[in-house]
Amino acid sequence: MHEKGEVLVEVKDMCKNFGVTVALNHVDITIRRGEIRGLIGENGSGKSTVSSIIAGIQPATSGEMFYKGKPWKPSTSLEAVKQGIGMIVQEAGTIENITVAENIFLGNYEAFKNGVFMNKAKMNAEAAKALEKIGVTTINPALPTRVYDMQDRKLIEIAGTMYNNPDLFVVDETTTALSQSGRTILYNLMHRAANENRAVVFISHDLEELMEHCDTLTILRDGVIIDNMEKKDFDSNDIKHKMVGREIKGNYYRVDKDEYSSEVVLKADCITTMNALLCFDLELHQGEILGIGGLSECGMHELGKALYGLEEVVDGQVVLTKTGTVVKNAQTAFKNKMGYVSKNRDTESLELNASIAANIQSTGLDKNRLFGPFLSFRKERRYAKLQVDSLAIKCVNMLQPVKALSGGNKQKVVFGKWIADDADILILDCPTRGVDIGVKAAMYQLIYQMKQKGKSIIMISEEMPELIGMSDRLLVIRDGKVNGEFYRKDGYDQHKLIECMI
Template sequence: MSEQGEILLEVKNMFKSFGPTIALKDVNLTIKRGQIHGLVGENGSGKSTVTSIASGLQDCDSGEMIYLGKAWNPESMIYAREQGMSMILQEANTISDVTVAENLFAGKEAEFTNLGMVSKKKMVQAADELLQNFGVEHIKGGDSINRYSFEDRKLIEICRAVTDDTQLLVVDETTTALSHIGRALIYKLINKMAAEGKAVIFISHDMDEIIEVCNILTVLRDGNIIGTLEKGEMDPKKIRYMMVGREIGEAYYRDDYDPSHSGEVVLEFKNASFNDIKNFNLKLHKGQILGLGGLSGSGMRDVGRAAFGLERLKEGTIECKGNPLEGIMSAIDNNMGYISKNRDREALIGEGSIRDNIIMPSIRGLSGKMMYLSKKASTKVAQHQIDAFSIKCNNENQYVSTLSGGNKQKVSFAKWMAKDSDIFIMDCPTRGVDIGVKQFMYQLISQMKADNKAILMISEELPELIGMCDQIIIMKDNEVSANITRDKDLKQTDIIEYII
């Protein structure tokens, strides 16, 4: 019989490199039953690398692992899951164009097969039961997964990853992609697992979340284990210092409370109706940071997508710099940039190079009269942004898919900065980035405002909206429920009643 405190997974002397970049240097890590074991570190510190190796996503160069008392070298994530170790990835990991049920039981079709035929009806019934057991009743097994949002897809991944046989669950930056309801579900799940003598490895950049959720914490920096802290030792200042090797100031957000901006309107919704939103009106001014807040499904993300021409209007108009917005190319031509929450599907080309991703919006400007794209010019532009954003990479030719989540987000910003965009639609701009990068991005956004750029910032994080925005529009049930101006005395409690 398993007991609390018994070693479940042991990593010994692990090394891993990607070309000249050393990702893990002699890493030793012990995970015990009953632990919610936090892993923190800057982007590229090695958190996801060590857990992806343990979960069968990739191999290490050297070192060994022991799981459930036996040598462990999983051949795949599917094999690891069958042996009781599951990982929920930071980015989307569902299969498009098939049903929710087919996603939940991918690789397990034999359970529903008779005489060589898969019973879709039985699979859907089993999916509905599984979803209900997790308290996810608004998602239906027979629906196409395409109809569900990024947040809902993460819930589906959680339901797929965890079974009664799961002994060790890796949660890799998953909560940043979840709504408040989804976060409550996963917190309940991981606490239940720990109470049952199982274990969770919990990766997050949210310091408050880490301290609240985890009962032990290991800090990595540049592929090294810096130290492990027990619950009573978890101090934010101490953790930040261990992460970066230097003091980080407390000031992330703007230190001014001046909500003023230019009177020039650069983006305007006029009685616009799209999806479930009707007669929506909004004005974004030059030099303004306008926040959009609310719960997942409130409609705020639909507004951002519509602003960039990604949603078809049923009625009304959207004007950019006084001209009707007529789709994505119209938005780009009007010097608008869009940073999507779902960066792997909507913002970046994973199997493209960093250079190609950065220069994509600027190709016409970089091409000469003969429409020849100069490699020298494009490399110069890309390298400038790599340096400006301190993107950790081997060179500009490295595939974006090989970058950490935070460095991918830097590329999402860099592509529009390279084009010198002056209107930015930012959906969760600091999702999945570490504390140092988050501070850098807030400083960048503040400088954008000073440079008279216009920013529509969409976020579920109230501290982010309060800390950065001149004005905050709160949405609930696809309607505006509050319009709040920047003020030094504004608190989360002043806003929450308009959200729920």
């Protein structure tokens, strides 16, 4: 029997370089049995990098690791899994075109093989047990994973990781993809692992959840360990200061109660979609930040897609009121200076294999023409560089592939596309998902600056403080319909908002 507090993983003098970029700079971390250790830092600080090296996803440039008292240098993540290390990655960790069961047991099909044949029924039954083990009974193991939304896919990934009761459970920015019910499932699993004398590494930008659920906290900045803190020493302002190297106090939200124009720029007239919205009405005014909130499956994410023409409207219509244009598809929306930031940035907002410049330039083809079909390289470069510089996108250069960036810098690229295009109407679905405190502050400032310029913004969010802090007006959705409307000028009552949601 292992003793509580016994060292499980030890990282010594670890460095990791990506070309000229230093991601980890002589890092030392000790992870003990029975603890939930939080990792926090700005985007690009090295949190995911050190965790992924421990989990065998990538090698270190130098340094050494010990696991269960022995030298540890896994060649693959599968080797790490077999040795008791499981990691939930920040972005999509499932394959959409294979079944739920096949995802849960990915790379571990031997137990279900009968010669050259696969016993699918046995695999499906075992997958159902894996899902039940984490408290999920609504997912069918036999169905292809693509039929499920982001939250369910993340729960599928969690079920697969927890199936073998890993000694080290690494959770990398997972709660941003989950509703409150999904987060409760994950928190329970983390505490169960710690109580069973295993260990958890919990990476998050949500300082409140880290302070609530972690026993210890490691703060990184620019690839360096700034501090290791025990729970008794947690102080939010101190942690923020150590994260960013400067004093950060209070919130990042608006403090004004500025009004917006009475002019309506976008109207949803009794729109109905196949699965989410039922005769939904909405009006967006010029210079307004309209917040949309609700529980995860209320229909708010589908609303954003429907307003931009990405989800079929089977009845009713979305109209740009200044011109009378009906938004039937995304091409119409784009041509009429609308922009859309998806909750799922990696698959719906970015081309990961393309460069930073190419992603930003994708909205500026008409602006950057030389003549006819020919594009001006100089115009394109200036178009992208302005956003890279103004948004402080951390990269080697603009030709770096987007997939090499941290989550927060990816989100900056998404914002940069639409700021460069000078969109008049922006639909933002969970715009600060998976970004750090500093990036959040910058994004809130950008959103407010756009409002001041007369831009109209729909902000869809699962984060109550964000909605309260930024919205001029707030609609609460339940079961595909508006269940409450609230105004900044009157003051927001969080209890009333929650009552409308549930």
